[in-house]
Amino acid sequence: MTETRDAMTATRLDRLRGGLKRRYAREARFRLYGILAIGVAVAFLALLLGRIIDQGHTAFYAHDVSVPVYLDPAEIDPAYPQGTNFEQMVAQQQLASRGLEGDAAGPLAAEMRGLFSSELKFEIARRVAEDPSLIGQTVTFDVPVSDEADLYFKDEISIDTPPEQRRLTNQQIGWLDQLEDDGNVRAHFNSRLFTSGDSTEPELAGVLGAVIGSALMLMVTAFLALPIGVAAAVYLEEFAPRNRLSALIEVNINNLAAVPSIVYGLLGLALFINWMHLPRSSPLVGGLVLALMALPTIIIATRSSLKAVPPSIREAALAMGASRTQTVFQHVLPLALPGVMTGAIISLAHALGETAPLLLIGMVSFIPGIASSITEPTGALPSLIYIWENASERSFHERTAAAIMVLLTFMIVMNAAAILLRRHFERRW
Structure with a gap:
């Protein structure tokens, strides 16, 4: 009888050891797959950046x-x-x-x-x-x-x-x-690459006009999208009643975040140019279109940041006699600000790289000058890259890669700023 029990115990132990061995093997394979996936992603990124740098370094x-x-x-x-x-x-x-x-x-x-x-x-x-x-x-x-x-x-x-x-x-x-x-x-x-506007002759062409045009568009986008997006998120998260209407609004905001950017370009063409008769190819129209595109992302990011604030903050403020408005704007929103700023900067960086909406509102035209206001015709870095890449002269192709590097530098700086701000102001609960 004892021998039978010992045999059963040994069999169970063998099964347990075998199960542990298979589980450890699966975990090791999973880690290997993860390392391979990261390696493939890094390799493709290095290939992309290497190709761009190899083609564009001669433009400098x-x-x-x-x-x-x-x-x-x-x-x-x-x-x-x-x-x-x-x-x-x-x-x-x-x-x-x-x-x-x-x-x-x-x-x-x-x-x-x-x-x-x-x-x-x-x-x-x-x-x-x-x-x-x-x-x-x-x-x-x-x-x-x-x-x-x-x-x-x-x-x-x-x-x-x-x-x-x-x-x-x-x-x-x-x-x-x-x-x-x-x-x-x-x-x-x-130096002419950074101090001149576009030109029909490659040796005289520069990105200054496109850089200023992109900066003016981002200024308009930030001026409109940030206050509207944050205000909408605060209302939906903190003040709006939980009913079917608010649920429908939330669903539509999530859907708008996934709408292709070219649809926003068509909307801007129909609304701002054909109906409101705003100047075509201007930073004003470009900023309005990009603001519409950035709004859903800002609202979603702001709501997520507000949700991350512990309920105890709200309860403590209300218990001390603060009104609901004081609780939100003096306690909850300041604590959620790092996430709000991060989401806003990432959304603006994404808007900076959009091309399709700009093409539809006329920013694909050749504009040699440098804009001094938001109503003057101008280009933008994405549309300039598109124009140069489709040019027949070979020298424009190296300048295309150089313009891509300038655009990537802007986006890297903006994303790095978002990370630094988040780490500096973030509070862990």
Whole structure:
């Protein structure tokens, strides 16, 4: 009998050990799967960022060329220097310096002009207008090279690149090599990328107009969405009666948070532009559309933060004689503020990266200027990225990646601010 019991006990122990072993094995596999999932996510993120950085880092430097120009008094009107064809003048002099002056008005002149940016003629005209005494002298100007020449100096194209994949001719490449051998080419940080607006010429294009447009839109969005969203959340969570109407409102708010952003763009087009006749492509309309899109997220985040405040805070305030309004605005809301701020910043960061609503309200148009008010036409970083990526010039593609890096930097800063604010003000219960 004892032997039978011992055998049964041993069998049970073997089963328990076997069950524990299988359970530990499942837990180990689960941890392994989790590590693999994190590894795959990090790998894809590194691949994405690496591809963007690899494509866009060349946009942060550019090349200038030093061009000596004889400012011929016979061709320049001191009263109106802008009327002089300085591009042709430079091309003729460059060809003459190479013994090709006989083709000063032919195809070689066009090829020579193609080495320099159009900024050349504006720079010469500006200098002559500021100092007419330069006329009759030989002055050296430092001007940007054309976009294709810039790609050549960045080793993006070469003499071995098939002719159908480059706009530079072999003759132009030979001239560029000669300029570089003479020490007339200089690489420098491309400050124009951050100090200029959009342009049809890649070497002159910058993100400043889009950055200012995005900032103005976020200002309008924050001014409208934050007070309305927080007020709506406070009312629904603290004051609204629990009935079918409030339940219906809550369900619809949750549904609105999942509505595709392009639907908000259609709403903004119909409501703010076609019906209210607000200026198209303006930060005002863009901010209104993004505010509508951000409102549900802000309301949901604020309600979650209010729910996280312990009921004892409310009970203690009411027990001390505070009214319900005083309890909410003097005790509950300040304690929920870290979560409210975090949700608001994350919602604004999400709105910053939206593209579809902006395209529908006209921000896909080419706008070279820089807006100074919320009613002027402007671009935004997402729409600028869309425009540049669809441009035919290859130089715009590197600037597309650079603009993506600028946009990602804005979003990382905003998300980091949300995390820091939450950690600084958060209180654990």
